[in-house]
Amino acid sequence: MPSPAAKSSSRPKWVAQARASATLVGYFAIPIGVLLLSPWWLLLGIVAVLAILIATTRAGRQVWSVTRIGIATIPQRLGSSSVVVVGIAGVVAVLVAMLSMAQGFAVTLKETGTDDTAIVMRAGAQTELNSVIDHDTATLVSQAPQVVHGPNGQAIASPELVVIAALPKKATGLDANVEVRGVGERAWDLRPRVKIVEGRRFKPGLRELIVGKGAREQFVGVEPGATLKLNGQIWTVVGEFDSNDSHNSELWGDTDIVGSTYRRGSSTTSVTVRLTSASAFDAFKAGLKTDPRLQVDVNTTRQYYNQQSDTLAQIIRVLGTTVGVIMAVGAVFGALNTMYAAVAVRTREIATLRAMGFRGTPVIVSVMIETLLLAFLGGSLGALVAWLVFNGYTASTLGANFSAVVFSFDVTPALLWNGLKWALTMGLLGGLLPALRAARMPVTVGLREL
Amino acid sequence: MGTLVEIRNLSKTYERGKQKVEVLHHIDLDIEEGDFVALMGPSGSGKTTLLNLIGGLDSPTDGSIAVAGERIETLGEDALAKWRASNVGFVFQFYNLLPMLSARKNVELPLLLTKLSAAERRRKASVALELVGLSDRAAHKPSELSGGQQQRVAIARAIVSDPTLLVCDEPTGDLDRQSAVDVLTLMQGLNREYGKTLVMVTHDPKAAEYAHHTLHLDKGTLVTEPEPAPA
């Protein structure tokens, strides 16, 4: 058989190849760009418009006939088709799982703060564990005019003492760091979200603790009724609280008593206050910063907790996306092979169609539809697996205070949609070349041997 | 010259699902060394099956085949493979060259099973290619050769390990007249000048003329007695 490329041409070969490449890029870039940038309602609209076109125009009906034949033969190619579906599902599952880990961690910390409460620490401390606030400073802070007062006239300010205790974890049996927070009397007014779900609040002046929901899940021996030894002194856990944020990883007690157990005297690590309103924060901060008696840093609690989650959440997201991209590249090449094989198997059938008068474009579109269908199935499967297995899965990591932060993986609808978009993109990338090949466009001359 | 192939009471039955189909019935046949035999018959007559059995590609259900004194019907699969490597060369209708290897590498393929060095393999392949007149095409891939050329490469491959027996299944079935003549002439030359014994299945009476004599097969039995070889 003589070499097929032997035809002579009046135009230099590179021109034809350049045109072919440009067409190819166009075929790729436009659908992928549309897919990635459009919000879900726009995409739904486009799909609806395409569906109408298919139903009403002649070319559309051609597309539909070819597609139906293609889809009807999928059962014969069940092996290959399921491989594409599972391959894409794997990528989406891993991606969604990792992003939901970042999401869960970030949300837990973000929820912990509000705009109308502020936290005051020693200047330069960065985190409560590193900070020291003496008694006088704490008093001065709670006397600031922007601090709101409760019904009994007392400033809603809580001088708090954050220390670390070492307790064994349920999962490993090894000791791990858990955060013990001494809170002031006004802590309940300051954090209305905190609800006692078992037992009762601790009594001020006694060696009593309440345990956060997350801490109870992760650590041994902190359930209501248990006793612990902190620095040689016996404490009793009298209740469990749920505040739906990072405080769930903590044990709370009376600041003064925690202070005496840890030999802190009357100093604390921070003062948290409720302001008259969120807009009063700037004045509050200015007031404290310009006071010559004080050397403090002032942040809203929202700013403070956001900061803590940012780095780690960002790292997990970058890691997750990197892993996802590399997996996706692998999956796309695998899908390419599979779709090429799928098209090759149907070469005779497609040639017959074309001989009967079906033009190239309906064949391309139908192969694309088929691939996108498989990709959609794969994406949905992956998303479903991620949601079933990971949503609500609790984990704990080391937070900014060098102690456990308990969080749950959060598989949000936005994440699931993101996963689906990745799947459809992989489908587009993996299906386009085979589709063009099926229609025998010149762009695929070089890939003829596939 | 003695008898190269001795076939006694040869039968072959295939199982298709639950049915048993007897393709060859009690065949007795002698093929002399140096003979050039054509096997002809209608479709389904069993000629290809007989050829496959002579070439050791399959084992009979009943009866015996002796080639150069060795009984091959009792050999297991691996032993048959070993036997084929040194005793038989095959030529097929559709050439069956490996498409990703050059002509030279295709011809060298059977030699990979021997202990020859790379240099010796190359030399033997060159000799074979020269014999079939394709030395200048040694580096070409099958897709770059015409049908006739591909078949000649296949013949070179079949003779490169110097087997006594050449088994050919419709060797000219896919060739145009001129190429067919070239190939058949070549085969005749191998028989006359190199003493190779050839057994050829063919549909084409003109191809059968190149052979010394023709056997006819119908419904699994030989219908004419082989004529004695001309002196």
Place this chain on the structure above:
Amino acid sequence: MKYLHLIWAALMRRKARTLFTLFSVLAAFLLFGLLDSVRSAFNTASSNVAGVDRLISVSKVSFALSLPKSLYARIQAVPGVTQVSYANWFGGIYQDQRNFFPSEAVADNFLDLYPEWELPEAQRQAFRHTRTGAVVGQSLAERFGWKIGDKIPLQATIFPQKGGSNTWTFDLVGIFRAKNPEQRGNENIFFFNWDYFDEARQFGNGNIGWYAERIADRTQTDKVAQAIDALSTESDHETKTQTEQSFTAALVSQFADIGLIVGAIMAAVFFTLILLTGNTMAQAVRERIPELAVMKTLGFTSKSVLGLLLAESVVLLAIGAAVGLVLAGGTVIGVRAKLGAAIPLSPVGGAIWLRGLALAAVIGLIVGVLPAVRGMRLRIVDALSGR
């Protein structure tokens, strides 16, 4: 090997298909190299062999509570202890919080407990005799372009100076190097003199963060650890002593079960790889059945056909894995150059290569076995006639 050419020709039969499969394998092993590098880095921290010789004593109550300096002489006297030193976590920041690296105030014999770090004797002495002296790891010095003699200011986050200022200034007198390249993550630490620290700090004077002990006999770690802790039972500064290795491992495990996460991701990756590649291999062998039949007619035994097909599969996996691992190694070098030790990464060394290639071989066999057996089992006569 004379069959190598045959294997190569078989892979090149459909260049694009082989190339695509290669890219799939490459991607999987690039990920493997990167993730194993992360896992190794965390492991090294907790499985440093030299860390079995050293014990760490911290406050039993809380990791963040300090211990009195007076324990020093008493720990020294415990039988089995050859050397004692102490240190404090400082937690300083250089210029920007994002530049974070660990900084510790250490006793003047602290570095002697770490023979796996190389520090020229002259610099060691300089550190002892310079009050404001500092010693850093080579990676850290390279990251910020520090040279011996530079003055380096750190902002305190926990310990202000007596006057109230948060700025501590040090003179760089030594740069240490990790002897084992896989432990280069440890070069990220900033050490300075404890005496200067204790003298200048505003509070907590006389208290140290933790003790580090060198022991004579590795088999006696438990006994010695218990003896050290016995010194402080029922006091207000109870200690907990364990090997440095278990201490670090416990800390790492609180951060995340890295092994589990990496293992889960790689399981998913290799699972999808096996599926996709296996499918392609099966397809490829299906197409080649007639050719394999021809080879059998030439005298290739069934076993050799099996062997050839398996070899093709393993070779393809091995090439893809090798390229992927090379890329991973390059990426790790690049990331470390840019980000220092922000993300813990071990260089992609011998151990990771060994694991990677072994995996490639195993996966090659798994992926190739079914198609290869099919090729092995083909009946010549049926295959030639197209059935």
